[in-house]
Amino acid sequence: MDQPVSNELKQSRMTEFMKMLPLTLELAGLPKADPARPFTSDQIEGRVMSVRAAFKAAKALLREVGDGLQ
DSSP states (O other): OOOOOOHHHHHHHHHHHHHHHHHHHHHHTOOOOOTTSOOOHHHHHHHHHHHHHHHHHHHHHHHHHHHHTO
């Protein structure tokens, strides 16, 4: 059975994501939006998938760097 996630764990995950956001966005390599041309919902979903993949890569990179310091 799935156990509910504690508020502390949720906060910890959000903090981790926010700290890694600059690296994540750099790895995703997404262009800035043109304010005159908003993204379609499909384009937004594509960008979300890119950010998710970049976040996983950023986490893996940080783990690798952390393991290399030992």
